[in-house]
């Protein structure tokens with residue numbers, strides 16, 4: 186088994202590192218505290234070939250691998266943690282599901298502006314009463330002539346205050362097979378976007394409301410029966426999510442490592458205290474082991490979609506490691522780590538959210554347990570057995 190990067194991957198990593206140092210280092214702190222989507226960074230990344238890394242060149246992409254996209258997240262986050270969100274947006278998020286299933290006409294219309302960083306797409310999946318139990322979603326579409334009439338609400342959608350286009354999960358009919366998705370443009374009559382609310386990370390999201398919103402039938406991304414396809418593509422999003430968690434954990438670790446190497450208390454550098462040495466050893470173990478799981482899932486997927494199991498294992502491990510390490514980094518840097526003068530506290534807050542977003546750690550463990558026992562564990566209460574007729 187070879188754990189080394191190929192020469193091509195090493196060159197790519199180096200080119201992204203140089204790009205990040207030249208263009209993203211300067212405003213890294215400011216960017217982290219600005220909830221607006223950094224369109225300027227997206228445009229720079231497009232010029233650098235960091236948008237659509239895994240998409241075919243015919244679609245305006247770069248024709249690279251998922252592993253390349255993970256490398257891009259790592260290198261960008263090591264310099265500017267917030268800009269890793271743009272790598273996510275351009276490669277792993279709803280754009281990837283869109284590119285996988287969109288019609289040629291839909292791609293023609295939206296993919297170019299998305300990859301160029303001119304517009305943002307947001308994913309409307311979660312509803313007030315359908316979080317982990319996503320298939321309980323009730324937002325629905327009813328065919329009416331050449332359009333679908335959409336009714337329902339969505340919550341927590343990343344980038345929703347900035348997005349021009351929304352990939353909305355909904356149901357055309359009852360049951361799992363009734364679920365699919367449509368693309369809804371900002372400004373469509375009957376579609377209202379609420380005032381932004383804030384996550385602990387500083388990111389903003391808006392409630393999305395659809396009230397007899399007429400969506401052209403041409404905007405259907407996946408019709409009834411599309412749910413499984415959507416979730417397969419969503420595993421790419423999960424890998425981007427956990428790659429960022431790990432990369433931000435590593436960013437915090439590096440800052441804390443530098444700090445304890447030079448900061449003196451009791452007349453000696455902090456790193457000379459065994460209590461801190463062991464903390465850093467534990468942090469290194471967590472980062473390195475989670476990274477191997479991430480690389481396995483990404484490299485096995487090559488140019489396709491990653492395995493659900495490998496993704497679940499990688500995401501659970503990286504989300505936990507990213508947060509634990511960033512949290513320990515805050516501790517190791519004392520009040521400075523807890524202060525917004527450094528990005529260490531920011532990394533900790535961001536990592537906390539990824540333990541919930543895109544499949545919480547608990548839901549991933551449910552998925553892993555099914556693999557372990559090779560059987561399905563229904564999360565829903567058992568149905569009452571029909572009473573025998575008297």
Ligand SMILES: Cc1cc2nc3c(=O)[nH]c(=O)nc-3n(C[C@H](O)[C@H](O)[C@H](O)COP(=O)(O)OP(=O)(O)OC[C@H]3O[C@@H](n4cnc5c(N)ncnc54)[C@H](O)[C@@H]3O)c2cc1C
Pocket residue numbers: 307308309310311312315316317318340341342343344384538539541542543544545546547548551564
């Ligand atoms: C930073 C962030 C970004 C997000 N971005 C988006 C987005 O772009 N688009 C979008 O649609 N949504 C987004 N979400 C929402 C996210 O998908 C949901 O928060 C997630 O699915 C969990 O749903 P919930 O918050 O309703 O929690 P709930 O489902 O109510 O769960 C609450 C707690 O119970 C646990 N739990 C639930 N069921 C089980 C079970 N069967 N076994 C064990 N534990 C269980 C959960 O793990 C969790 O800890 C985002 C969330 C966050 C935090």
